[in-house]
Amino acid sequence: MLNWEQVLRPAPPILTSKATVQDVLYYITENNAELVLIKENGVVVGYVDKDLLLQQIQHYPNLRRTVEYQLDLLQVPLYRKAEIYHNISVYVGINDSGELTGYSTKEQIRQLRDETSYYHLKQLSIRAGIGMVTTNESLEITFANEMAEKCLGLSSDYLIGRNYGTLIEIGHSLENVLEGKSLMNVNSYFNNKDMIGNFTSLETNRLIMGLIHVFFPREQWEEAVKELEFVRDMYEDMQAIYSSSQEQIMVVDSQGTILRFMGKFLSGF
Numbered sequence: 001m002l003n004w005e006q007v008l009r010p011a012p013p014i015l016t017s018k019a020t021v022q023d024v025l026y027y028i029t030e031n032n033a034e035l036v037l038i039k040e041n042g043v044v045v046g047y048v049d050k051d052l053l054l055q056q057i058q059h060y061p062n063l064r065r066t067v068e069y070q071l072d073l074l075q076v077p078l079y080r081k082a083e084i085y086h087n088i089s090v091y092v093g094i095n096d097s098g099e100l101t102g103y104s105t106k107e108q109i110r111q112l113r114d115e116t117s118y119y120h121l122k123q124l125s126i127r128a129g130i131g132m133v134t135t136n137e138s139l140e141i142t143f144a145n146e147m148a149e150k151c152l153g154l155s156s157d158y159l160i161g162r163n164y165g166t167l168i169e170i171g172h173s174l175e176n177v178l179e180g181k182s183l184m185n186v187n188s189y190f191n192n193k194d195m196i197g198n199f200t201s202l203e204t205n206r207l208i209m210g211l212i213h214v215f216f217p218r219e220q221w222e223e224a225v226k227e228l229e230f231v232r233d234m235y236e237d238m239q240a241i242y243s244s245s246q247e248q249i250m251v252v253d254s255q256g257t258i259l260r261f262m263g264k265f266l267s268g269f
Contacts, residue, residue, distance in 0.1 A: 002081070002082045002112065002113065002116060003078065003079050003080060003081055003082055004076045004077065004078050004079070004080055004081075004082050004091065004093050004104075005078040005079060005093065005101075006082070006112075007082045007104045007108070007109050007112050008078075008091075008093045008101065008102030008103060008104050009102050009103060009104055009108070010102055011037070011092075011100055011101065011102050011103060012031070012033045012034070012035055012036055012037055012103060013027040013028075013031050013033055013036045013037070014036065014037045014038075014039050014044065014100075015027065015036050015037070015038060015039070015067075016038070016039055016040065017038050017039070017040040017045070017046075017066075017069070018066060019036075019038070019066070019067050020063065020064050020065060020066060020067060021053065021056050021057060021060070021062075021063045021064070021065055021066075021067045022063035022064055023067070024036050024048050024053055024067050025053060025057070025063065028050065028053065034049060034050060034105075035047050035048060035049035035050070035090070035103075035105075036048050037073075037092065037100075037103065038067075038069040044073065044075065044092055044100060045069075045071065045073070046069035046070050046071045046073055047069060047070055047073055047090045048067055048068075048069045048070070049070070049090075052068070052069070052070060053067075056068060070089065070090075072087060072088050072089045072090065073088065073089070073090045073091070073092065074088045074090075074091050074092070075091075075092050075093075075094050076091050076092070076093055076094065077093075077094060078093050078094070078095055078101065082104075082109055082113075084106055084109055084110065088106065089105060089106050090103060090104075090105055090106075091103060091104050091105075091106075091109070130147055130197075130214055130215065130216060131144075131145065131147045131148035131150075131151040131152070131195070131197070131213075131214070131215045131216065131217075132144070132145045132147070132148055132212065132213070132214050132215075133145075133148050133159070133164060133212070133213045133215075134202060134210060134211070134212045134213075135164045135210045135211050135212075136209065136210040137178060137208065137209055137210050138163070139163050139164050139165040139174060139178075139210075139211070140161055140162065140163055140164070141159045141160055141161060141162055141163075141164050142160065142210065143156075143160075144156040144159045144160070148215075151190075151193055151195065151215070151216075151217050152190050152191055152193060153191050153193065154191060164213070167190060167191075168188050168189070168190045168213075169188060169189040169190070170183075170186060170187075170188040170189075170199075171186075171187070172186060172199075174199065174211065177199045177200065177201055177211045178201060178208055178210070178211060179201075179208070180201050180208060181201075182198065182199065182200045182201070183198065183199040183200075184198050185197075185198065186198065186199060188213075188215070193217065194217070195215040195216065195217055196215060196216060197213060197214050197215025197216060198213070198214050198215070199211055199212070199213050200212055200214075
């Protein structure tokens, strides 16, 4: 979870509400800033970014005209969770003393959040030993983790941008996934590799932006199933052995709570 202190950039130039278009143009170009903040009566109340500045220059040739500014700005405490509000485009950080410490835009926060999510997703998928491929709404591959590269026998440099629907063999239509349908425990084939996994849609703000394929090599999946079956069978065999013998076993935790017991334990009561 990111807090505001982690997403803020150094504070941009700050001008008063009486600043002219020329003033803003000077400070943006001189500081190579993407925007300037506007202060009124000692309080930051708005901002002017490059797009708004360009519009005013185009519509009002008089650069000495008082600049117009946007009001969709919010002051945020540094140690709170960084959240995006649909009607706010610029966020300014305020410390405990009420001083402005930095700013961020909605687009910057989304990008940083996506990068953070991507990093955690990558680490999780590596530890889990699963292959993972994501696409956009045109089925063009946007991400393939290291396990996917290993399973498919191709590098992500080769895979990124290619149409996944033309590369993978599957007995279902991926277009259905882009419409919200999930395909679970589906067999698929890629580069002579046999896989089993799930296809689900990727959604952002309730809009389907692509799909995600999470999979194992079929051989690895079958080995995992065999191990689970072996453990289950061994447990059942042990239960049968102790039930038919005179041995009585009770398992308790460190607080003395009974967890389980085997054998003819109840016959002694």
